[in-house]
Amino acid sequence: MTGRARITSLDTNVTPSTAELRTLFNGRVIVPGDPAYDKARTVFYGGIDRRPAAIVRVADAGDVSRLVSLARENGLVLAVRSGGHSAAGHSSTDGGVVLDVSSLKALDIDARNRTAWAETGLTAGEYTHAANTYGLATGFGDTGTVGIGGLTLGGGVGYLVRKYGLTIDDLLAAEIVTADGQLRHVDAETHPDLFWAVRGGGGNFGVATRFQFRLHEVATIFGGMLVLPASPTTIASFIAEAEAAPDELSTIANVMTAPPMPFLPAEVHGKPVIMAMLVYTGAVEAGEGAVAPFRVLATPYVDMLHPMSYPEIYQEEQGEYHPVAAGRTMFVDSIDLSAAETILDHLTASTGSMAVAQLRVLGGAMAQVPADATAFAHRAARIMVNVAALYEKLDEKPVHEAWVTNFAAALHQENNGVYVNFLGDEGQERLRNAYPGETWKRLAAIKARYDPTNLFRLNQNIPPAQEIK
Numbered sequence: 001m002t003g004r005a006r007i008t009s010l011d012t013n014v015t016p017s018t019a020e021l022r023t024l025f026n027g028r029v030i031v032p033g034d035p036a037y038d039k040a041r042t043v044f045y046g047g048i049d050r051r052p053a054a055i056v057r058v059a060d061a062g063d064v065s066r067l068v069s070l071a072r073e074n075g076l077v078l079a080v081r082s083g084g085h086s087a088a089g090h091s092s093t094d095g096g097v098v099l100d101v102s103s104l105k106a107l108d109i110d111a112r113n114r115t116a117w118a119e120t121g122l123t124a125g126e127y128t129h130a131a132n133t134y135g136l137a138t139g140f141g142d143t144g145t146v147g148i149g150g151l152t153l154g155g156g157v158g159y160l161v162r163k164y165g166l167t168i169d170d171l172l173a174a175e176i177v178t179a180d181g182q183l184r185h186v187d188a189e190t191h192p193d194l195f196w197a198v199r200g201g202g203g204n205f206g207v208a209t210r211f212q213f214r215l216h217e218v219a220t221i222f223g224g225m226l227v228l229p230a231s232p233t234t235i236a237s238f239i240a241e242a243e244a245a246p247d248e249l250s251t252i253a254n255v256m257t258a259p260p261m262p263f264l265p266a267e268v269h270g271k272p273v274i275m276a277m278l279v280y281t282g283a284v285e286a287g288e289g290a291v292a293p294f295r296v297l298a299t300p301y302v303d304m305l306h307p308m309s310y311p312e313i314y315q316e317e318q319g320e321y322h323p324v325a326a327g328r329t330m331f332v333d334s335i336d337l338s339a340a341e342t343i344l345d346h347l348t349a350s351t352g353s354m355a356v357a358q359l360r361v362l363g364g365a366m367a368q369v370p371a372d373a374t375a376f377a378h379r380a381a382r383i384m385v386n387v388a389a390l391y392e393k394l395d396e397k398p399v400h401e402a403w404v405t406n407f408a409a410a411l412h413q414e415n416n417g418v419y420v421n422f423l424g425d426e427g428q429e430r431l432r433n434a435y436p437g438e439t440w441k442r443l444a445a446i447k448a449r450y451d452p453t454n455l456f457r458l459n460q461n462i463p464p465a466q467e468i469k
C-alpha cells in the first residue's frame with residue numbers, strides 16, 4: 001500500500017504516506033484496507049467503532065520514540081493502547097494514529113530479588129501466569145485480559161489490594177517516552193515528579209514501555225467464587241464481614257440477577273445473587289477461617305472456595321467478547337440495609353441484558369500509603385461501587401445511561417471521589433473528582449513540564465498548567 005494515509009492532524013496538513021510510515025518503524029503498520037485492520041482497531045468495549053488512519057504495533061522503545069516525535073512534529077492525533085479496555089474509548093481514534101504497545105511482551109523476572117521488568121503490552125493474566133511459575137505475584141485487577149499499561153498508570157485495584165495495596169504501590173520504576181520523544185527511566189530518585197505522576201495520573205505523561213514491579217510470595221491462595229442469595233441482609237452482612245476480615249482477604253461482591261451460567265442451578269437463574277470472588281493470601285487453614293463467616297450468611301447456591309494457584313482466579317478468557325455497557329463508579333462509606341435495598345430495587349428495574357452492582361471493600365495496605373504519596377488520592381476510600389448495565393441495541397443507550405445515573409445518585413454518600421480507571425467519558429467535573437485539590441494542581445504542573453502541548457490528550461486528560469484559565 002503506497003497511498004497517503006489520511007491522518008487527522010491537529011494543526012498542520014502533513015500526512016505521511018503509508019509507505020513512509022512503514023519504513024520508519026520496526027513494528028507493523030496497519031491501515032484501512034489491510035486484512036488485519038478490523039481486528040486491529042477493535043477494542044474491548046462494544047459500541048466503540050473508531051477508524052484510525054493507522055495503527056502502529058510498535059516493536060521496541062525506538063518505535064515508540066519515533067512515533068511520538070512524528071505525532072508531535074506533525075500535529076497528529078495520537079491514541080495509546082495497551083490492553084484496549086478503556087471504557088471511555090480513549091485507546092482508539094477516528095482518523096488519528098493508534099500507538100499500540102500490545103506486541104511489547106517481554107517479562108524479565110528476578111526471582112531472587114523479587115522484582116520484575118515487564119513490558120507494557122502484557123496483560124494482567126499473562127504477567128500473573130508467568131510470575132506464578134516462581135511462586136510470585138504482583139497484584140493487578142479482577143480480569144486477566146486487562147492491559148498492565150492502562151491499569152497500572154491509573155492505580156490498579158485487585159485481589160491483593162488489602163494485603164499489598166494498589167498495583168502502583170508495587171511499582172518501583174518505569175521507562176516512559178515523554179512528548180519530546182525521549183525514553184526516560186523514572187523512579188523515586190530519577191524524575192521523582194514524573195514517577196509520582198505516573199502512579200495514578202494515567203496516560204497523560206508519556207508512553208510507558210516498561211514497568212519494574214515488586215513481587216510477593218503468593219503461590220497459592222484460598223478463594224474463588226461464592227454465590228449467595230442476595231437480600232438486603234446478606235448484602236449488608238457481606239460488606240460488614242469483608243470490612244472485619246483480615247487484610248489477607250480481599251473480596252469483590254457482584255450483586256446481580258443470576259445469569260444462565262452452567263455452574264448455577266437452573267432454579268437460581270434470574271434470581272438476585274451475590275456472585276462474590278474472594279482471595280485470601282496466606283496459609284490454607286487461615287484462609288478457610290477467614291472465609292467461614294461468608295459461607296454462613298445464607299445457604300450458598302455455589303461454593304467454589306478452595307486452595308488454588310493464584311492465576312486460577314482469572315477465569316477463562318471469553319474470546320471475542322465485546323459488551324456494550326453503561327457504567328458509573330463511586331466510593332461509599334458504608335452499605336447498610338437501606339443501601340442494599342436501593343441496590344436490589346435498581347437492579348430489578350434495569351431493562352439491560354445484565355445489570356450489576358459491584359462492591360469492593362478497600363482499606364488494608366492500600367489505606368496505609370499517605371494520600372499525597374502518589375497521584376492516586378483516594379487512600380481513605382472505604383468501598384468502591386461500580387454499577388453497570390450491559391445491553392445489545394446501541395439505540396437503547398439513553399435508557400441505560402439514565403438508569404446508571406439514577407442508580408449512582410441513589411447510592412451517593414459523602415465521598416465525591418472517583419477512581420480514574422473506571423471513569424467513562426463523563427466530563428470535567430467527574431475527572432476533577434479523580435484528582436482532588438492539590439493532586440490536580442501538581443499533575444497539571446508536571447504535565448506542563450513534560451507535555452506542554454498536550455500531545456497525550458486522548459485520555460482522562462489533565463491539561464498542562466498554563467492552559468488552565
Ligand SMILES: Cc1cc2nc3c(=O)[nH]c(=O)nc-3n(C[C@H](O)[C@H](O)[C@H](O)COP(=O)(O)OP(=O)(O)OC[C@H]3O[C@@H](n4cnc5c(N)ncnc54)[C@H](O)[C@@H]3O)c2cc1C
Pocket residue numbers: 044080081082083084085086087090091101120140141142143145146147148149150151152153154155156157158202203204206207208209421422458459460
Ligand atoms: C472488564 C474490565 C475489568 C476491569 N477490572 C479492573 C480491576 O479489577 N481493577 C482496576 O484497577 N481496573 C479495572 N478495570 C479498568 C482498567 O484498569 C482500565 O480500563 C485500564 O485503563 C485498562 O487498561 P488497558 O491497557 O487494558 O486499556 P487501554 O484502553 O489500552 O488503555 C487505557 C488508557 O491508558 C493509557 N495507556 C495504556 N497503555 C499505556 C502505555 N503503555 N503508556 C501510556 N499510556 C497508556 C492510555 O491513555 C489509554 O487510553 C477493568 C476494566 C474492564 C473493561
